[in-house]
Amino acid sequence: MISAHNVKKYFGNNKVLDIASFEAREGEIIGFLGLNGAGKTTFMRILTSFLPTTCGDVRVCGYDVAKQSLLVRRHVGYLSEAPPLYPDMVVKDFLRFAARLKDIPARQTPAQVAKALDLCNLNGVASRVIGQLSKGYRQRVAIAQAIINDPKLLILDEPTNGLDPLQILDVRKLIKNLEHKRTVIISTHVLSEIEEFAQRVIIIKQGRIIKDHSLAETPEAAGGAKLFLKLRGKRPDIESALRVMPDAAVTAMTGDDEARAVELDLGKGRESYNELIEALLRTQVQILEIRKPSPKLEDVFIRLTKGPTKEGQSV
Amino acid sequence: MKKTGILASKELRAYFTSPIAYIVMILSLSVFNVLFYMIIDQNREAVLRDMFLLMEFMFVFLAPIFTMKVFAEEKMSGTMEFLQTTPTRNSEIVYGKYLSSVVFFLILLLLTAPYYAILEFFSSPDVPAILTGYLGIFLEGAFFIAIGVFTSALTRNQIVAALSAYVLILLLYFSVGLEKFFSGTPQALVHYLSVMGHSKNFFIGIVTTADLIYFISGIFLFLTLTRIAIENRLCR
Ligand SMILES: Nc1ncnc2c1ncn2[C@@H]1O[C@H](COP(=O)(O)OP(=O)(O)OP(=O)(O)O)[C@@H](O)[C@H]1O
Numbered sequence: 001m002i003s004a005h006n007v008k009k010y011f012g013n014n015k016v017l018d019i020a021s022f023e024a025r026e027g028e029i030i031g032f033l034g035l036n037g038a039g040k041t042t043f044m045r046i047l048t049s050f051l052p053t054t055c056g057d058v059r060v061c062g063y064d065v066a067k068q069s070l071l072v073r074r075h076v077g078y079l080s081e082a083p084p085l086y087p088d089m090v091v092k093d094f095l096r097f098a099a100r101l102k103d104i105p106a107r108q109t110p111a112q113v114a115k116a117l118d119l120c121n122l123n124g125v126a127s128r129v130i131g132q133l134s135k136g137y138r139q140r141v142a143i144a145q146a147i148i149n150d151p152k153l154l155i156l157d158e159p160t161n162g163l164d165p166l167q168i169l170d171v172r173k174l175i176k177n178l179e180h181k182r183t184v185i186i187s188t189h190v191l192s193e194i195e196e197f198a199q200r201v202i203i204i205k206q207g208r209i210i211k212d213h214s215l216a217e218t219p220e221a222a223g224g225a226k227l228f229l230k231l232r233g234k235r236p237d238i239e240s241a242l243r244v245m246p247d248a249a250v251t252a253m254t255g256d257d258e259a260r261a262v263e264l265d266l267g268k269g270r271e272s273y274n275e276l277i278e279a280l281l282r283t284q285v286q287i288l289e290i291r292k293p294s295p296k297l298e299d300v301f302i303r304l305t306k307g308p309t310k311e312g313q314s315v
Numbered sequence: 316m317k318k319t320g321i322l323a324s325k326e327l328r329a330y331f332t333s334p335i336a337y338i339v340m341i342l343s344l345s346v347f348n349v350l351f352y353m354i355i356d357q358n359r360e361a362v363l364r365d366m367f368l369l370m371e372f373m374f375v376f377l378a379p380i381f382t383m384k385v386f387a388e389e390k391m392s393g394t395m396e397f398l399q400t401t402p403t404r405n406s407e408i409v410y411g412k413y414l415s416s417v418v419f420f421l422i423l424l425l426l427t428a429p430y431y432a433i434l435e436f437f438s439s440p441d442v443p444a445i446l447t448g449y450l451g452i453f454l455e456g457a458f459f460i461a462i463g464v465f466t467s468a469l470t471r472n473q474i475v476a477a478l479s480a481y482v483l484i485l486l487l488y489f490s491v492g493l494e495k496f497f498s499g500t501p502q503a504l505v506h507y508l509s510v511m512g513h514s515k516n517f518f519i520g521i522v523t524t525a526d527l528i529y530f531i532s533g534i535f536l537f538l539t540l541t542r543i544a545i546e547n548r549l550c551r
């Protein structure tokens with residue numbers, strides 16, 4: 001579906017993108033993660049053939065983005081960073097216009113528009129002027145525009161940017177509802193969004209892919225599972241109980257005898273902690289709270305992007 | 316080229332959903348009406364020649380207002396990225412936008428047809444001269460619009476687009492006055508570039524191939540430059 005090799009993009013002398021290799025298969029849902037200015041939008045613009053690369057070979061649906069850009073664009077649906085909308089247009093007129101520009105024959109246009117309105121829950125506002133809609137609805141119109149011609153590749157640049165939490169849930173549901181036969185690429189800062197339905201997450205930093213992470217594998221690979229305890233009791237008792245798990249490391253211990261918060265790293269590959277509970281039950285220590293925060297991709301992301309990462313380092 | 320029509324009709328509808336179209340039309344027609352009355356009152360001749368000269372002068376100022384938003388607004392709002400990621404050729408985008416502005420201009424011109432009707436009613440005007448006059452004013456307006464479309468493609472700021480169109484159009488319009496600073500070939504060039512030198516023949520009923528070529532090649536030159544500008548994303 002997509003293959004990109006040795007792609008570099010310079011703005012003047014400023015290298016903003018350097019992708020050694022990126023491939024995507026049909027039907028894959030891929031998240032692009034990265035901080036502001038990482039190069040996500042630039043990469044997406046190259047995939048949609050909006051921006052030319054400085055050098056490199058990019059093929060989408062088998063077509064070269066530089067030489068066969070019209071064919072590429074026929075198969076790609078794109079929601080750009082700034083929702084591309086004409087504020088003076090009526091929703092369904094705009095969708096009709098988008099459909100016609102995307103080579104949908106006049107006969108099929110009404111059906112395609114109706115389908116997009118349905119999918120994006122826009123039937124109630126189909127006759128309203130776009131400029132008068134709320135931001136969330138405008139975003140849906142922009143998404144409807146992107147899916148109007150059933151593209152084989154759907155590229156969404158920060159689809160939930162600037163929405164309130166309810167609207168984010170709405171848009172997320174919408175994206176999930178799209179038939180997943182197509183390849184979808186989503187960029188976002190809201191990591192939980194990607195975790196939920198992406199099969200693969202690409203972390204981009206300073207224009208490079210620093211992690212290509214399949215969500216089929218557990219995030220534990222990136223570090224041990226964490227355990228959070230709140231205990232009432234003497235510190236030596238707690239420490240002796242903790243010794244039954246030699247692999248576990250205490251990452252933080254705060255508070256006093258009344259309420260002591262303990263954070264543990266269970267160690268690589270460990271998930272259960274029965275013996276620790278048994279050991280605690282044998283002491284005078286009271287257990288106030290046990291929590292196992294599910295290891296978040298977010299942690300991985302922050303760890304990978306925050307510190308100075310050496311070029312090309314694999315994590 | 317089917318897309319050209321789709322784009323043009325969308326653009327034209329946009330012209331008429333914003334109040335600017337009506338304001339421009341009402342303002343220019345009011346000015347034309349007053350001038351028409353004054354000219355006829357003074358000349359007592361059944362010709363529109365002086366009327367055309369005044370319209371020409373008005374369009375120098377109106378054309379950039381028609382065209383300033385054509386591309387600048389799309390860039391500002393990010394819809395240019397939408398247009399250029401649909402399977403639409405850059406030339407189709409340019410022609411579609413240009414066509415809509417020209418049709419809008421044509422509608423404005425047609426609204427001055429009553430002047431001819433009035434002349435016809437009271438006397439027997441020189442019909443061929445009026446027709447060639449309209450052809451001339453149309454070609455000239457279409458040329459100015461091509462210039463305005465081009466400057467709009469170079470910036471995302473509508474004011475900058477309009478001002479740079481004024482600079483180009485006024486240079487072409489007043490270049491007659493600049494002629495005396497040159498001699499020899501440069502003078503001939505400045506003379507050739509002057510729009511007024513080419514439009515005045517139309518107004519007195521003369522159509523020459525040279526004048527037609529001047530306007531038509533000017534239009535294509537600026538439309539091609541526009542295409543190159545948006546193709547190479549000279550301004551995003
Ligand atoms: N037209 C341009 N001219 C010059 N530099 C640019 C241009 N567009 C982007 N850049 C630079 O390229 C880098 C990557 O920008 P890009 O928009 O791709 O980042 P991003 O990952 O999408 O960030 P964000 O999360 O803020 O959207 C930035 O440093 C930006 O300044």
Ligand SMILES: [Mg+2]
Pocket residue numbers: 040041042081157
């Ligand atoms: Mg971005």
